[in-house]
Amino acid sequence: MVMVLSSLFESVDVGSIRVKNRIVMPPITTNYASMSGExxxxxxxxxxxxxRGGVGMIIVEACSVHRYGRAFYCQLGAFNDGFKPGLARLANAIKSYNVAVFLQLFHAGRQTTSAISGAQPIAPSPIPCKTIRETPREMTLEDIEEIENSFTNAAYRAKTCGFDGVEIHGAHxxxxxxxxxxYTNxxxxxxxxxxxxxxxxxxxxVERIREKCGFSFTVGFRINGSDFIDGGLTIDESIKIAKMLEDVGVNIIHVSAGMxxxxEYIVQPMYFxxxxxxxxxxxxxxxxxxxVIAVGRINDPKLAEDIVYHKRVDMVAMGRALIADPELPRKAFEGRLNDVRKCIACIDGCVGRLVYGFQVKCSVNPLKGLEGFINIEKTVKPKKALVIGAGPAGLEAARMLALRGHEVLVIDRNSDIGGALRLALKFKFKSELGELIDxxxxxxxxxxxxxxxxxxxxEKYILSIKPDVVILASGSKPLTLSIPGSQFMYVVDDVLTGKIEVKDDVIIIGGGLIGCELAIHLASQGLKVTIVEAQDDIARDTPxxxxxxLLKLLKEANVKIVLKAKPIEARNNCLIVEVxxxxxxxxxxxxxxxxxxxxxDWLWxxxxxxxxxxxxxxxxxxPGKIIDAVTDGFRIGITI
Ligand SMILES: Cc1cc2nc3c(=O)[nH]c(=O)nc-3n(C[C@H](O)[C@H](O)[C@H](O)COP(=O)(O)O)c2cc1C
Ligand code: SF4
Structure with a gap:
């Protein structure tokens, strides 16, 4: 067995427990609990x-300590003893793999709505969050007492259910x-x-939990290293708070960011x-x-090893990395680094679904959310399968078909596999898609x-192969616009394939995700870019x-945005729009x-x-996103 990442697999003592390696699964709310939080x-x-995949420590997702403390409809709860049997089952199931298990204790404060939490949100001060817009009630001293008790009681429940410790959610x-x-107090x-x-x-x-749960119970605290907002918490204050927390008996600090x-600093997109x-x-x-635990876009075991090896921190949290590939730790331990399917930080499948109340899934891991529902079984009737198109749908279909014992041939008109992913690679901030293709x-x-x-x-070529089954994954092409002067207009693919060279003043018609990304890409090359969008907002098709x-990057790149603009005519030196x-x-x-x-779909x-x-x-x-393509490829791959 080759073990190349030795620092990552050294054990570490946290409070009263020994953790077998340095990889932490940070709390990831999944919306998999019941509506009542079970x-x-x-x-x-x-x-x-x-x-089972070999992670050292799991911090179970944000668990509401109070019946009005939830921020998600199907969020875990620990606010009465009725939750204990389920929590005990969970803790024991995780511990049976020799993994340290913590429960994250949570209260939403002002970052929820009364529709979700069941009561007017509470906060230190009655200032609404700009993205939630519901004014919270300022907490009285009685409220403070009640919530402190709720955290303490929930910690005690966690302890009696077999959790090795709790993490107090003091971030985000x-x-x-x-x-x-x-900023908020x-x-x-x-x-x-x-x-x-x-x-x-x-x-x-912390002090109350210590008093109630004893000194052998391990207590962690998640803190923001920065709120990344003007007037918010900065690293200098966070350091002072961390020291105070250590003084009152916190055993481990987990440094995150954002509110x-x-x-974008809580769950960081691929632009970071x-x-x-x-x-x-x-x-x-x-x-x-x-x-101290570090977190945030640590999606590569080699990066994780480097961080621990250089003693920059003690442990690394790899959240979405473990959503994308639960076996990452074992693969890393065995030196099978190329086998790790890395998170591409697309946001679409996980938190992008969570914020709309859906269960967490994953763009690159089609089994996410189906754990235990699907067994990938060998086919009893192997077929000769031809997959046409090596984009994400075709690649996933081919992989699943081959895993199940079919004989698979993939053909693609391009010089390399990847399909639409390969085009997206041209954007510097999407270069990690190359690792998915690889x-x-x-x-x-x-x-x-x-x-x-x-x-x-x-048709002739396909029939000559005599396949038992043909899977058409022939992809899509850009839509065009029929207005006068359309000969002066090009499509995104023309730019990304290098078919045309764009110069000086560029107008992009369409302010969806791709239009915005193209604008940032071109502006970074020194071009003056304007986005013309028919709706009253841009980037509406992305979490x-x-x-x-994107909005920040567009601003930094001085991209001009013209909203509610209808293109009328293109000429060789201008675009006429109606606003x-x-x-x-x-x-x-x-x-x-x-x-x-x-x-x-003409081949169909x-x-x-x-x-x-x-x-x-x-x-x-x-035509959709990577998650749609991969899910569809997987679906067909397990059904044939
Ligand atoms: C779907 C989703 C749910 C999350 N839920 C929580 C949570 O319950 N508590 C928390 O502190 N952070 C939560 N986070 C933030 C993660 O713990 C982590 O800090 C973040 O995803 C960045 O790390 P990563 O790049 O390793 O995923 C969540 C992130 C995602 C993607
Ligand atoms: S959906 Fe995207 S961001 Fe989320 S875990 Fe999967 S690849 Fe990563």
Whole structure:
């Protein structure tokens, strides 16, 4: 057995427990609990899958300590003894894999709505969150007493259910974080004003838990290294708070960042570099003597090893990395680094669904959310399968078919596999998609899937192969716009494939995700870019974390945005648009269309009734995102 990442697999002492390695699964709310907050079978299978994969410590997702403390409809609860049997089942299931298990204790504060929590939200001060817009009730001293008790009782329940410890959620703009931050805490009593006063609520909670649960019970605290908001908590204050927490007996500090008004720092999109929050954790590590966990886009075991090896922090949390590949720790331990399917930080499948009240899934891991429901079984009737198109849908279909014992041939008209992913790679901030393509390349090779590129599949060619089943994953092409001067307009693919060269003033018609990304890409090359959007907002087709990051990047890149604008005519040096009934002439050396995609399904019509079994998947049916393509490829791969 090769073990190349030795630092990552050294044990570490946290409070009274020894953790077998340095990889932590941070809290990830899944919406898998019941509506009343009970542990469900799916929730247990989700954690067992990760525990089995070799992670050292699991911090179970945010668990509401109070019946009005929830921020999500199907959020876990620990606010009365009725939750104990489920929590005990969960803790024991995880511990049976020799994994340390913590429960994250949570109160939403102002970052919820009364529709979800069941009562008017509470906060240190009655300031509404700009993204929630519901004014919270200022907490009285009685409220403070009640909530401190709720945290204490929930911690005690966790202890009696077999959890090794608890993590107090003091980050991300939820209740405790609201007390800590000068941005949200404007109190003038003993719980507001000075840092000591703002920290009082958190410190009292820790002290009460210590008193009730004893000194052998391990207590962690999640803190923001920065709120990333003007007037919010900064690293200098966070360091001081961390020291105070250590003084009152906290055993481990977990350094995260952001609040709802700076959400892109809570769950960081692909526009941010890997490991962007490590310097914050590193600063805190230098000032305390208890272990410190770093988190945030640490999706590569080699990066994790590097962080621990250089003693920048003691442990690394790999949240979405473990959503994308629960076996990451075991693969890393065995030196099978190429086998790790990395999180691409797309946001779409996990938190992008959570914020709309759906269960967590994953763009690259189609089994996410189906743990225990699907067994990938060998087929009893192996077939000769031809997959046409090596984009994400075709690649996933080929992988699943081969895993199940079918003989698979993949053909693609391009010179390499990847389909639409390969085009997206041209954006610097999407370069990690190349690792997903490489992952498929390796998987297909290991599964003996034959891949032929540079082949335009026509009816004659396909029939000559005599396949038992054809899976058409022929993708999509950009939509065009029929207005006068359309010969002066190009599509996104023309730019990304290098078919055309864009110069000076560029207009992008369509302010969806791709249009915005193209704008940032071109602006970074020194071009003057304008987005023309028909609706009254841009980036409406992407989760809020991505949108918030994109808006900042567009601003930094000086991209001009013209909303509610209808293109009327393109000329060789301008685009004429109608805004509020008035015509405007926008200077343009290049006009690029980014208004959506059209399925490429013509082969379906010529193959229909000509092959024994024909399926069509992915963009060729309904142009969508990576998650849609991979899910569809997986679906067909397990059904044939
Ligand atoms: C779907 C989802 C749910 C999350 N739920 C929680 C939570 O319950 N408590 C918490 O402190 N952080 C939560 N986070 C933030 C993660 O713990 C982590 O800090 C973040 O995802 C960045 O780390 P990563 O890049 O390793 O995923 C959540 C993140 C995601 C993606
Ligand atoms: S959905 Fe995207 S961001 Fe979330 S875990 Fe999967 S790959 Fe990562």
């Amino acid at each position: 542990v469900s079978d799916l929730l247990i299978r989700h954690y067992v899958e990760r525990a 703009g939820y209740l405790i974080s609201e007390f800590l931050s000068p 404007r109190r003038t009593d003993g719980y507001g004003g000075s840092l000591e006063n703002r920290a009082r609520f958190a410190l009292e909670i 709802y008004e700076s959400r 570099p890997r490991g962007l929050l490590i310097p914050l954790a590193e600063r805190i590590k230098k000032e305390v003597s208890i272990p 992952w498929y390349r390796i998987q297909l090779k290991n599964l003996n899937v034959k891949v032929l590129t540079g082949i335009e599949a026509d 809020i974390q991505n949108k918030m990051a 509020d009934g008035n015509k405007e002439i926008l200077k343009a050396n290049s006009v690029i269309l980014s208004i959506g995609r059209l399925k490429e 019509w010529s193959l229909k009734n000509r092959v024994c079994e024909l399926h069509i998947i992915g963009d060729a049916v309904n």
